Amino acid sequence: MAINHLAPEQTEQFADNIVGFARALRAAGMPVGPGAVIDAMSALQVIDIGNRGDVFTTLEAIFVKRHEHALIFKQAFNLFFRASEEWKHMLDSVPLPEQAKKKPQAGSRRVQEAMSQPRMTETPQHQEQDLRLSVSDKEILQKKDFAQMSAAEISEALRAIERMHLPQAELLTRRHRPDPRGLRLDLRRTLRASLRSGGEIIDIHRRGRIEKPAPIVALLDISGSMSEYTRLFLHFLHGITDARKRVSVFLFGTRLTNVTRALRQRDPDEALASCSASVEDWAGGTRISASLHNFNKLWARRVLSQGAIVLLISDGLEREADSKLAFEMDRLHRSCRRLIWLNPLLRFSGFEAKAQGIKMMLPHVDEFRPVHNLSSIQELITTLSRPLPPHHRSLIRSAA
Structure with missing residues (x-):
């Protein structure tokens, strides 16, 4: 049964559902315009809308223009249209009981957030009030610690990180x-x-x-105390990887893992899901000295040969702090153009370098910065945009 065989009120309701479905896809990050909605309504005139598979295939052919959007469309379709005879519009974002037992796939968070957004039916007065509140909320969100954010605030922070732009620091x-x-x-x-x-x-x-553009090499600590900060910073690295391809990312806890290729996927959810799948020691212990030793031995000559900027994201709480840690930090410092240590412990005003690992690492860094909120990431962007200093080797030669 096609749309033109339905009653007028049923046709209008089905058209509203298609428009709402397109709005949800657009909120989830898919480029869906009015022309695609018109094409979808025209295509549904000639198919049997009682067949769920035919409707899915038709809408997928019209709305999906890129391969990475196929997964988002499938999850949005399953959430938006419940598999029932009545084909009612499902407004809530709560998954079905059989879906809740399964591990969430990449893109599910973004789709559920898009489904939970209210319809655009507010009056201008309410919109103006929401705008004032959103401006105030954004100011608070800029300075709020990532570890203290709720799920909704983390989602808003991720959207703000995706909008950040890193100017090209030329080398x-x-x-x-x-x-x-x-x-x-x-x-x-x-x-x-x-x-x-x-x-x-x-x-x-x-x-x-x-x-x-100067290469950027990021070494991220994925221990239990750094898990939340690292996950959000990976979104920032994914954004700048699209703009500048000379970005290498390594995760370390008890071992070192290269996730550069996994992070180059266009969809951020798929990229982070691939990173998590390739790491076996996420939210585990910390062995900074051993991880830096493996990086200096196996990867330093490959990714640091052109004067790269190294971003070390860690709290410095090493379990085995000894002279090897200082040696590996010094070796890393001499191999790169600039070594920036990003430590979330700097969010505390009374922070002091009392831990043995921090004392050994601190003399071998060029800059020591916090990385606990959106403001700290924005300040890091300003730092990375400044003119690059001369290489360490040239300074040593001139001094000699």
Whole structure:
């Protein structure tokens, strides 16, 4: 039975459901416009809407334009349209009992949040009041600790992190390219151009050094005390990985794991789910010294060879703090251009470096910053956007 065979009131109700479904997909991050809604209504005119599979396939062909959106569409469809004869619109975001026993898939959080959003039927007066409240809430959210946030506040913080933009901090390389304002004479191109004028040098060609964004290498502690901060910071790293491909991410607890390839997936939920699947010691113990030793031995020459900026996210609470930790930190510091230690313990005003691990690590970092709220991440973006300092090796040579 197609839509045109329904009663007028049933047709209007079904059309409202399709519009609401498109609005939910848009809230979940899928680019669904009015044209796609019109196409969906036209396509449903010629199929049997009593067949759930035909409706799913039709709407999927119209709304899904990218491969990474297929999972979001499937979960949104299952939540929005309950498998029943009446095809009623399900407004709540509570999963079915048989679904609650299963492990949540990537994208389920975003879909459930989109389903729980109210319809856009508020009056302008109510919208203005909500706007004032949202501005005040945003100011509070910027300074609130990640560990003290509720589930709704964490979701809002994740959306704010996804909107953050990291300007390109350019790094001069050793290679050159044609540049009319360059400081180096391009003799070959100058002589070749002089052949056109009988050997007379009229135009002088120059070459300038190529600038590329500085590589970023992140080492994130995934121990029990750092789990919540690391999970939110991974969203920030996923966002800047899309803009600049020279980002390498490593997770460490009791062992070191490279999750760079997993974090390059376009969908943030799929990327973090892939990272969690590749790590076996999430929210476990901490072995900073052993993890840094493995990184310096196996990965340092691969990812730090071009003057990278290293972000070390850890509280520094090492169980086996000895001279090896100081040695590995010094080795890491000498291998990179800038080493920034992000420690959530700095959120306390009376913080003092009393732990033995923190005392050994602190002398070998360039900057010591907090990473416990949105404001601290925004300050980190400002720091990463500043001009890069000269490399440590050049400083050592000049001093010698």
